[in-house]
Every structure is written in C-alpha cells, then in structure tokens.
Amino acid sequence: MRYYRIEDDGGDRLAVTTGGDVYDLTAVKPRLETFDDLLRASSITDRSADSIATLLVDDAPTIDDGVLESSIGSPVHAEEVWAAGVTYAISEQAREAESSMPDMYLDVYDSERPEVFFKATPNRTVGPNDTVGIRADSEWDVPEPELGAVLYDGEIVGYTIGNDMSSRSIEGENPLYLPQAKVYDRCCSLGPCVTSADSISDPHALEMWMTIERDGEVMYDESTNTGEMDRTVQELVDYYTRHNAVPETSVLLTGTSLVPSESFTLQEGDVVDIGIDEIGTLTNTVVEV
Known part of the structure; x- marks a missing residue:
C-alpha cells in the first residue's frame, strides 16, 4: 500500500x-x-x-x-531526517573527486562503520512539487536521489524517495564543512508517498532514476538499481539507532549512485524528477536560498 x-x-x-x-x-x-x-x-x-x-x-x-x-x-512528518553517505562505489568516487582530502572517503567505503549524518528537521524539509534549495554561497550544487527508510520507534515501517540536496563546493573545500553543505533551508525533499515495508518486494532490487530539466531541455537522465548499494538498509538503520535517542518518526536516506558530472551545477528553475520502482516519482523545482 x-x-x-x-x-x-x-x-x-x-x-x-x-x-x-x-x-x-x-x-x-x-x-x-x-x-x-x-x-x-x-x-x-x-x-x-x-x-x-x-x-x-x-x-x-x-x-x-x-x-x-x-x-x-510531504507524506511523513519526520522529526529528524538522517542520511548515509558513500554507500555506492560511484558516490565514493565523486566524493574523492570533489574533496581536498580524498583518501578519507575510500576509508569510509571500505570500513565496517558507515557514514551516517544528520540531514534535516521538518522546517527544512519539503514535499512533492515544492521548491528545493541551493545555497547562495555555493558554486557547485547537485541533487542526490536516495531511497529513504521510514522508521517508527527505530523500526523500518516503509520507504519513500528522498532528495539530499548538497553543496559539493562547500563540502569539497573541507570535510568539516559537511553540515553547512547538507543542512540548510529547503535542503531535503521527501515523497511522493510512503510505501509500506510489506509492499516493497526487496529494497535492494529497486530501479531508481533521475532527470534534470532546464528550460525544457534534459540536462541529466540516468538510472541505477539499489542492488548496487554496498551496505544493507538494515545495517545503516542499525548504525543510525545505535546509542542514539531517535525520535518517534524519522527517515534515514541510504545514499546515492546517481551523480551528475563535475561540469554540472544546479540553477534556479531547474526541475528535478526522482523515481523509484514501487514508490513513484518525486518532483521539485530549484530555488536559491
């Protein structure tokens, strides 16, 4: 359902x-x-x-x-949204390419402990057909399409689509700037629905795609499969909830493997469509914040 x-x-x-x-x-x-x-x-x-x-x-x-x-x-009022990074090989490669300290991302990709970080609060999160933000002090901005696990009391109850908006220029300048690159006004979008966990055949075998349009022209159009993820969703959830007072309802984004080329950056007015099988399509327009 x-x-x-x-x-x-x-x-x-x-x-x-x-x-x-x-x-x-x-x-x-x-x-x-x-x-x-x-x-x-x-x-x-x-x-x-x-x-x-x-x-x-x-x-x-x-x-x-x-x-x-x-x-x-937005289909769920998540008191907190968290996210996992470097869970796909291409994500690790992209983070290395943007960073002044590339070796640290390879270490995370190969390590037992995943990268799990705070992403958004309800007032920073938008829903379908709303606007997502790019920072005015950032020069290189991308959407990151991700499968989102919806949690109730720390247990997976469903799945949604998440857009983890990111400033690659700010994070690339120094990894300690990750919170500023990830957490800001309209930095996260969720939707269009929550598909119950019982209705998802296999969260690790879902086709995922993203298109970006600018003035009617397709600037980006690629697809992947969540089977490319290096970790399981449950593993990521276990690390998120470990020794952590998680709220009643939360969402954990599980990482991305759809990364536009280094020559691409989002602009105001761009339209981002993210689709995942068995969930639907999340559409947002970009605005500068």
Missing part, C-alpha cells in the same frame, strides 16, 4: 492507494490525518498499518487523481 498526505483548507488528510484507486481514510476516521497517526494506531493496537487501512478502505470514499496530484504534501 502507498500512503499520501493531502493538504486542504480543513487540514491534512491521509490517503491510501490499493488496486489502483485512491481512498480517503480520514473520511472514515477523522483522527487519522497523517501517516504518523496511522503508525501510532498500529503501535497501540499491535496491528500493521496495512491491516488497519484494509479495514477502513471498504467504507472510504475515493479521491480523484487530479485532487491527489494538486494537493499532495
């Missing part, structure tokens, strides 16, 4: 797709306004989110696809 957040004047609404139709779960249970609410209900009743949704679908009205497309918001 895929869960969406619909924004309207009356507040948020939780929608679910199953069998091709979109159902309004909030119309049946008004207190179920978000996926986070559904996760709390799941925890209290000791039933899966999908089983609760299945009970409600028969009584839920359908939602027009056009309403879903025009009113969709």
Whole structure:
C-alpha cells in the first residue's frame, strides 16, 4: 500500500492507494490525518498499518487523481531526517573527486562503520512539487536521489524517495564543512508517498532514476538499481539507532549512485524528477536560498 498526505483548507488528510484507486481514510476516521497517526494506531493496537487501512478502505470514499496530484504534501512528518553517505562505489568516487582530502572517503567505503549524518528537521524539509534549495554561497550544487527508510520507534515501517540536496563546493573545500553543505533551508525533499515495508518486494532490487530539466531541455537522465548499494538498509538503520535517542518518526536516506558530472551545477528553475520502482516519482523545482 502507498500512503499520501493531502493538504486542504480543513487540514491534512491521509490517503491510501490499493488496486489502483485512491481512498480517503480520514473520511472514515477523522483522527487519522497523517501517516504518523496511522503508525501510532498500529503501535497501540499491535496491528500493521496495512491491516488497519484494509479495514477502513471498504467504507472510504475515493479521491480523484487530479485532487491527489494538486494537493499532495510531504507524506511523513519526520522529526529528524538522517542520511548515509558513500554507500555506492560511484558516490565514493565523486566524493574523492570533489574533496581536498580524498583518501578519507575510500576509508569510509571500505570500513565496517558507515557514514551516517544528520540531514534535516521538518522546517527544512519539503514535499512533492515544492521548491528545493541551493545555497547562495555555493558554486557547485547537485541533487542526490536516495531511497529513504521510514522508521517508527527505530523500526523500518516503509520507504519513500528522498532528495539530499548538497553543496559539493562547500563540502569539497573541507570535510568539516559537511553540515553547512547538507543542512540548510529547503535542503531535503521527501515523497511522493510512503510505501509500506510489506509492499516493497526487496529494497535492494529497486530501479531508481533521475532527470534534470532546464528550460525544457534534459540536462541529466540516468538510472541505477539499489542492488548496487554496498551496505544493507538494515545495517545503516542499525548504525543510525545505535546509542542514539531517535525520535518517534524519522527517515534515514541510504545514499546515492546517481551523480551528475563535475561540469554540472544546479540553477534556479531547474526541475528535478526522482523515481523509484514501487514508490513513484518525486518532483521539485530549484530555488536559491
């Protein structure tokens, strides 16, 4: 099942797709306004989110696809977003190319402990069709498309798409500048939905693609597979939650293997589309912040 957040004047609404139709779960249970609410209900009743949704679908009205497309918001209110780096070979190579200290990235790629870092808070995170940011003090900016694991009390409950916006020039100047390269206004996008963990056949066998358009011209168009990841999602989650007071709901981005060439940098007005099989497509426009 895929869960969406619909924004309207009356507040948020939780929608679910199953069998091709979109159902309004909030119309049946008004207190179920978000996926986070559904996760709390799941925890209290000791039933899966999908089983609760299945009970409600028969009584839920359908939602027009056009309403879903025009009113969709970030699917989960993650109190924290964290991210993993250097989990794909091409990511390690790109980080080496940009850095003044390239050997450190090779060490991380080959080491037992992965790179896991803080990425965003809710006020820095946007949803589908919103704008993502590039820093005004950065000269080299890229999107980083990533599979995102959605966690509740530290356990994987679903998957979404994440865009880990990054300043390669700031991080490349000195690795200690990583927080400034990664954490800033509109630095992260999530969406378009959360696909439940039970609905993902294998998180390590998903096709992923990204296109970047500028004034109608395709500037970048490449694809990959999460099977190229050097670590498992669960391994990354284990390191994120280890000795860490994680919030009730969080998202962990699992790294990227789609990296534009060194000659490319994002500009205002660029449109970034990121797609992952079994989840959907996340679309954002770029703005300078």
